[in-house]
Amino acid sequence: MNRTFPLALLLIIALAGCGKGGGQKPASGPGPGGAMPPPEVDVITVTPGSATLTQELPGRLQAFRTAQVRAQVDGILEKRLFEEGSGVKAGATLFRVDPRNYQVSFDAAKADLDVARLTLERYRPLLAIKAVSQQEVDLAEARLKQAEVALTRARIDLENTTVPAPISGRIGRALVTEGALVSRAGATHLATIEQIDPIYANFTQPGADLLRLRQAVKTGKLRKAEQANVELVLEDGSTYPQPGKLLFSDLAVDPATGSVSLRAVFPNPGHELLPGAFVRIRFPEAMQDQALRVPQRAVQPGPQGQLVMIVDNEGKVAPRPVKTSGMSGGDFIIAEGLKGGERVIVNGLQKARPGTPVKAVPWNPDAPPAAQPPAGEKKQG
DSSP: OOSHHHHHHHHHHHHHHHHHTTOOOOSSOOOGGGOOOOOEEEEEEOOOEEEEEEEEEEEEEEEEEEEEEEOOSOEEEEEEOSOTTOEEOTTOEEEEEOOHHHHHHHHHHHHHHHHHHHHHHHHHHHHHTTSSOHHHHHHHHHHHHHHHHHHHHHHHHHHTTEEEOSSOEEEOOOSSOTTOEEOTTTTOEEEEEEEEEEEEEEEEEEHHHHHHHHHHHHHTSSEEOOOOOBEEEOTTSOBOSSOBEEEEEOSSOOTTTOEEEEEEEEOOTTOOSOTTOEEEEEEEEEEEEEEEEEEGGGOEEETTEEEEEEEOTTSBEEEEEOEEEEEETTEEEEEESOOSOOEEEEEOTTTOOTTOBOEEEEOOTTSOOOOOOOTTOOOOO
């Protein structure tokens, strides 16, 4: 008789009994009924507080100073003495025009001056003995002055054959080449120098917005903002690290556009900002007390307007329509829809379906993103 079969049968029964009894629970697994645990979402608790209302407007960069280098004499351009796109100092020689004709004119004018001076020196003692008339002496004096003027003009023309940089800055490409004929009458444009440190940012603000803001300050709804730095937002969305300063606001509204022109200036020591680039300028406008702020990323467009997702008292996601009244840095100011104390979802909106339960955790904007396990490797529970 084979004794192995009864022993194996008893072992199977014992194992089955352990599976049904109060054995150990699995270390991890789905929740009740096989459901996955609720997803985590990052939330902020909305609390009223003082906020600086900021405005962000499109603008364009402009060089602090611009100078066009132009020819002041007629002649053949002999040499270019700078590297295109480089920095130049005021007074540095940029071009040289063939000076030979102007050197000849200068030497001739100098000789004429010497003759006129000697003639006058001879006439003066002769006038005392009546050997020459007073009229002849007067004519000699006039010729001397004319010779002095001619020499000065010839000297200026000779000096203008070397074209200096009128300002310090970055010079662009040469607009003429060696051997080209340049003209004083046409003021041939040779190159352009731009000073871009510091650099201007020009922008406009709708006149209606400015009027509405002034009325809110006048009625006490808002307080005038303290003088603060202006921020520059680059085309890629990053913020320029150097703060700027608001220079002026026009006192009149442009009738063609209905806007007021503004200008800010920013330091640009590394020449990272270039004239002509489109940017956005963020600047403080007013202060508001008891303001409700939420991050810009938490506000979503909806069919009926803007909305945010909140986590209600039951831990479920619920949409809440809101209206915004402005910006405070990177946050929206909520004018309607929230009262304070709500838990607004900031991260995890793709997992936050209305009516579904979620696990709310406080949002930490400075925390680095969670590291993902390498491909093919399971996350350890």
